[in-house]
Amino acid sequence: MHNFDTHEKDGKDKLAKLKYILLGIGAALLVPAFLKMISSNLVSSQDNNDYLIFAGFCLIAAIFSRRFITTIGERILEAAKKAEKTAQESKQKIENTQLELSSARERIEDVKLAVDLKNSENTVTESTNNTQKDILLELADNYISKTSVPDYSERLKLKAELGRKMGEIIVRNNLPKDELLSNHHSEGMLLALSYSVQLKPNETGLDLLISIAKYASQLYTKYSILVSFDASKKQLYKPKSS
Incomplete structure (x- = not known):
């Protein structure tokens, strides 16, 4: 029976026969793994x-041992690759969801701060103004x-x-935005100015955003500028109620 899956030249070799016997036993031992892969409960069944x-x-596994072992190996590798791909996709989905949640939370914080700034009065002294400006410059740098x-x-x-935080400093202390932009083109200052427009939209803010966009290099700064444009549009061009 071992001639079914042996090489013709090995037919009369005793060592070859022993090899194929062991190969058949090994293939038979892989049958439970094969049944597990095809979701069969045959191994745990109590039916005679x-x-x-x-x-x-x-x-059958013993007779076609070489082909059976090769097939099982290929299926195991294929299953492992699919499992790895599924894990990567799941990880990516989780990361995307976390980013969306994080972005939503940040937008909520932006709106809350914008409302707070709108309802508060800006009463600052010149010394306080200069101190806050120094803090802003340090944060931006x-x-x-x-x-x-x-x-x-x-x-x-x-x-x-x-x-x-930087946008809040600009708005609360009425810092001159045009002057800040003229003297400071750092990415931090560009983001600060963008947030200041987003937190307190006005018509002059649109021109400021256009100027900022010329210098912005980081994607997040550009994204912030777009959000500020959107906030300004919603605030300045509200549809009139009939």
Whole structure:
């Protein structure tokens, strides 16, 4: 029977016969793995007839041992690749969902701060104004270094928090935006100015955003400019109620 799946030249070799016997035994031992792969409960079945079916599987595996083992190996590798691909896709979906949630939370914080700024009165002294300006310049100058973290989600969160904080400083202290843009073209300052327009939209802010867009290099800054344009459009061009 071993001649079914042997090479003709090995037919009379005793070592070859032993090799094929061991190969057949090995193939038979792989039958449970094969049944598991095809989602069969034959191994755990208590039906006596299933024992005969299981023995038949083992016999077939032993007869066609080389082909059976090769097939099982290929299917296991294929299943492993599919599992890895599925895991990667699931991980990507989770990351995308987390980014969307993070973005939504940041937008909520932006809206809350914008409402707070709209309802508050800006009463600042010149000394306070200068102090806050120094704080703003320091934050803007260190913006790149503070947001240069490996994790993408964390990086976006830091940029949003810093941008919102710098924009708040500009709005609360009525800092001259045109002057800030003229003297400071750092990415941090561009983001700060963009957030200041987003937090308190007005007509002059549209021209400022156009000027900022010329210097912006980072994608997040450009995204912030687009959000500020959208916020300004909604605030300045509200449809008249009939």
